[in-house]
Amino acid sequence: MSARLDRAVTYGILTVFAAVSLTPVIGILSTALGSRDSLDTGFSVPEDGPHWSNFADAWSRGHFGTYLANSVLVAVAVVAATTVLSILAAYAFGVLRFPGSNALFHLFVIGLALPQEALVVPLYFDLRHAGLTDTYWALILPQTAQSLAFGVFWMRTYFRNGAPRAVIEAARLDGAGSWTTLWRVLVPMGRPAISTMVVITFMWTWNEFLMALVMVSDEEHRTVPLGLAFFQGQHSADTPLLAAAAVLIALPVVVVYLALQRRFIAGMLSGSVKE
Amino acid sequence: MTRRRGHRTHPGRYRRRAPGEPRAVGYLYILPALALYTAFLLYPFGQSVWLSFLHWDGLTRATPAGLDNYRDLVTDPGLRASFGHALLLLVFYSALPVAIGLLLAAVLARTRVRGMAFFRTVLFLPQVLALIVVGVAWRSILAPDGLLNDTLRAVGLGSLARPWLGDYDWALPAVGLVGTWVGTGLCMVLFLAGVQRIPRELYEAARVDGAGPVREFRTVTLPGLRPQIAVALTLTIVAGLRNFDLIYITTAGGPGNATSVPAYEVYHRAFETNQVGSAAAIGVALTVVILTLTVAVSRLVEGRRP
Numbered sequence: 339m340s341a342r343l344d345r346a347v348t349y350g351i352l353t354v355f356a357a358v359s360l361t362p363v364i365g366i367l368s369t370a371l372g373s374r375d376s377l378d379t380g381f382s383v384p385e386d387g388p389h390w391s392n393f394a395d396a397w398s399r400g401h402f403g404t405y406l407a408n409s410v411l412v413a414v415a416v417v418a419a420t421t422v423l424s425i426l427a428a429y430a431f432g433v434l435r436f437p438g439s440n441a442l443f444h445l446f447v448i449g450l451a452l453p454q455e456a457l458v459v460p461l462y463f464d465l466r467h468a469g470l471t472d473t474y475w476a477l478i479l480p481q482t483a484q485s486l487a488f489g490v491f492w493m494r495t496y497f498r499n500g501a502p503r504a505v506i507e508a509a510r511l512d513g514a515g516s517w518t519t520l521w522r523v524l525v526p527m528g529r530p531a532i533s534t535m536v537v538i539t540f541m542w543t544w545n546e547f548l549m550a551l552v553m554v555s556d557e558e559h560r561t562v563p564l565g566l567a568f569f570q571g572q573h574s575a576d577t578p579l580l581a582a583a584a585v586l587i588a589l590p591v592v593v594v595y596l597a598l599q600r601r602f603i604a605g606m607l608s609g610s611v612k613e
Numbered sequence: 614m615t616r617r618r619g620h621r622t623h624p625g626r627y628r629r630r631a632p633g634e635p636r637a638v639g640y641l642y643i644l645p646a647l648a649l650y651t652a653f654l655l656y657p658f659g660q661s662v663w664l665s666f667l668h669w670d671g672l673t674r675a676t677p678a679g680l681d682n683y684r685d686l687v688t689d690p691g692l693r694a695s696f697g698h699a700l701l702l703l704v705f706y707s708a709l710p711v712a713i714g715l716l717l718a719a720v721l722a723r724t725r726v727r728g729m730a731f732f733r734t735v736l737f738l739p740q741v742l743a744l745i746v747v748g749v750a751w752r753s754i755l756a757p758d759g760l761l762n763d764t765l766r767a768v769g770l771g772s773l774a775r776p777w778l779g780d781y782d783w784a785l786p787a788v789g790l791v792g793t794w795v796g797t798g799l800c801m802v803l804f805l806a807g808v809q810r811i812p813r814e815l816y817e818a819a820r821v822d823g824a825g826p827v828r829e830f831r832t833v834t835l836p837g838l839r840p841q842i843a844v845a846l847t848l849t850i851v852a853g854l855r856n857f858d859l860i861y862i863t864t865a866g867g868p869g870n871a872t873s874v875p876a877y878e879v880y881h882r883a884f885e886t887n888q889v890g891s892a893a894a895i896g897v898a899l900t901v902v903i904l905t906l907t908v909a910v911s912r913l914v915e916g917r918r919p
């Protein structure tokens with residue numbers, strides 16, 4: 339077979355699959371810009387130009403301003419807590435030595451395979467008992483705990499393999515304690531690993547649905563995916579409006595993804611445990 | 614991909630005696646994470662196990678149930694069906710994406726690709742979208758007058774058009790195909806990265822031996838991709854079994870219970886029909902299935918003993 343034919347086949351296949359990946363995305367974009375009076379969905383380009391007003395309409399009718407603010411608040415809290423706590427714990431697991439560290443580390447790793455469905459029922463009753471359902475805490479605390487499994491696993495890999503031993507050794511010889519070594523030396527050096535953890539945790543928190551569905555019943559604390567689900571319930575006939583809402587919700591993650599795609603891919607593919 | 618078998622064997626000699634640092638300080642670093650993790654993950658899981666042995670409606674006093682809730686998993690036709698659906702969906706969520714990914718890797722093993730960054734970005738995109746958004750998008754595509762049926766009618770296959778998500782026979786495969794759409798890019802990106810790492814010489818040697826594309830795939834590409842296949846299977850199986858969002862937003866288990874899955878049953882029973890003990894048992898069983906399959910994958914694909 340000639341090399342040129344090989345190449346043509348390769349690009350042909352890649353293009354087909356890229357098109358398959360993009361079709362629903364483009365479909366929903368064009369639906370979102372479509373006219374709400376016509377019954378046409380999909381790729382029809384409206385005669386009177388794109389209807390940008392659908393976005394503004396979805397925004398105000400779906401109260402997405404409130405939901406977006408909630409999502410931002412929850413995501414920032416979860417990401418911040420996960421980052422700090424994971425760095426601390428992973429540092430101990432990766433660099434310091436103490437009895438039982440291996441067993442404790444594996445305890446965290448189990449969390450990567452534990453489905454939310456096995457936690458959410460008692461969590462709901464516990465948090466309701468504590469008077470925390472319908473508060474941000476009910477969203478932040480469980481999601482932080484779940485993100486810690488990945489964060490600790492990911493950051494330990496960095497401390498084990500990414501941080502040069504010689505640097506840690508040199509810091510020690512200069513009289514730096516373990517705390518100083520961590521925050522002054524290893525954390526600044528580990529920015530790539532840390533930012534991967536940040537974007538992955540952000541994406542998971544932003545997209546989280548089940549926890550929000552169970553923990554929040556009032557409108558005030560709804561996050562955007564929950565908002566979209568309810569929006570679909572109310573406006574299922576108004577396809578363009580629904581599509582516009584979906585686009586609004588996906589947008590933040592997609593923008594971050596396009597800017598930092600390497601970090602997303604590296605982080606998500608590491609999610610399967612290798613020990 | 615993330616395999617580092619080496620580090621266990623040479624743990625860094627100086628670490629045995631870190632000068633001037635008491636060893637116990639490690640516990641202090643772990644404490645905050647461990648406390649939160651225990652309170653909001655390990656402890657609730659333990660509670661799930663405990664609840665699974667009770668009859669409880671979430672309001673009145675719970676009564677001991679013994680193994681009743683677990684017996685129901687096998688005897689209750691609805692529950693049995695939901696686990697059956699989940700396993701069938703794994704064909705769509707896991708087997709198909711891996712197979713398609715391998716096919717592509719086999720073709721690509723022979724050529725260098727330019728513009729790979731672009732294809733990778735596009736192929737991986739479905740992975741970062743919220744499943745709720747994916748569900749909303751696909752619901753409108755699969756709707757009676759949605760994109761799929763419009764296309765079928767436009768090419769003269771109108772007789773095949775149907776309300777995909779409302780059809781007893783077709784709803785499950787339709788939801789499955791959405792999962793295939795989500796998972797395929799992940800497998801492709803994983804395998805494409807892996808295949809680039811297989812030494813060129815192996816392919817040249819195979820060609821010198823007169824191996825055709827099929828034997829080349831079997832003797833070089835497939836063994837070379839073992840670690841990536843294990844990762845792909847693990848990720849897609851875990852994601853496929855955890856699949857709540859997609860079912861909730863597209864079909865809510867219907868029509869009838871044609872697309873009910875354990876993840877959905879947990880929610881449905883705990884928060885809609887007040888069968889908390891049963892919901893907990895399903896959650897625990899789901900965990901067991903996930904752990905079993907993950908261990909099986911690493912044994913079968915990688916030939917490793919855990």
